Amino acid sequence: NAGVTQTPKFQVLKTGQSMTLQCAQDMNHNSMYWYRQDPGMGLRLIYYSASEGTTDKGEVPNGYNVSRLNKREFSLRLESAAPSQTSVYFCASSVTSGSWNTQYFGPGTRLTVL
Amino acid sequence: DAKTTQPNSMESNEEEPVHLPCNHSTISGTDYIHWYRQLPSQGPEYVIHGLTSNVNNRMASLAIAEDRKSSTLILHRATLRDAAVYYCILRPNSGNTPLVFGKGTRLSVIA
Numbered sequence: 062n063a064g065v066t067q068t069p070k071f072q073v074l075k076t077g078q079s080m081t082l083q084c085a086q087d088m089n090h091n092s093m094y095w096y097r098q099d100p101g102m103g104l105r106l107i108y109y110s111a112s113e114g115t116t117d118k119g120e121v122p123n124g125y126n127v128s129r130l131n132k133r134e135f136s137l138r139l140e141s142a143a144p145s146q147t148s149v150y151f152c153a154s155s156v157t158s159g160s161w162n163t164q165y166f167g168p169g170t171r172l173t174v175l
Numbered sequence: 176d177a178k179t180t181q182p183n184s185m186e187s188n189e190e191e192p193v194h195l196p197c198n199h200s201t202i203s204g205t206d207y208i209h210w211y212r213q214l215p216s217q218g219p220e221y222v223i224h225g226l227t228s229n230v231n232n233r234m235a236s237l238a239i240a241e242d243r244k245s246s247t248l249i250l251h252r253a254t255l256r257d258a259a260v261y262y263c264i265l266r267p268n269s270g271n272t273p274l275v276f277g278k279g280t281r282l283s284v285i286a
Contacts, residue, residue, distance in 0.1 A: 065218075094273050094274075096276075101278075102278065103262065103277050103278050104219065104274075104276040105276070109273050119273065120275075151219070153218070153219075153274075162266075162272070163224075164211075164219075164221070164274055165221075166218030167218055168217060168218055169216075169217070169218055
């Protein structure tokens with residue numbers, strides 16, 4: 062049981078390049094989330110998917126797109142990377158079950174845009 | 176979203192109890208109080224949550240004020256591995272509402 066996995070762990074991009082961050086969970090969770098964390102700050106929600114086939118914008122969606130490929134996988138795409146997108150990106154998942162909707166987080170992807 | 180207020184940082188000696196406060200004066204009746212922590216270079220992890228009554232688990236205890244406008248996360252014996260940023264988060268009881276993170280409290284543990 063790997064939990065939430067993210068690839069890659071590290072990435073350096075040049076301004077204008079594109080890339081996709083991959084996230085997968087093996088806990089049969091319905092909901093998945095993408096957050097970013099800038100130095101010294103808390104996490105901010107980019108997009109989330111309440112269930113397979115649905116996605117919703119979070120607090121900071123501009124410059125990103127997401128795909129909920131199936132129940133296990135939720136990818137985040139940067140179409141044209143900018144230095145302001147330098148951050149650590151965390152994926153999370155949760156089961157919908159009353160108050161026990163604990164979110165489980167992946168180890169993060171550290172992205173630098175030059 | 177209801178907001179929480181936490182001290183920016185706290186310090187504790189190893190093997191002593193730690194009380195991490197959180198104020199949430201605008202909490203609504205259906206908001207649960209969740210605590211997560213983030214160890215260095217890792218993603219956040221769940222610690223504990225509660226609604227009205229005090230809660231205990233293997234990691235910590237959660238003490239909730241009678242008026243629910245504040246709560247305290249209690250680590251009974253701090254270890255070096257407890258050094259982390261601790262986040263107090265209010266979350267409505269609707270299954271897939273995303274967590275909204277503040278800046279949390281950075282706990283340092285001194286050997």
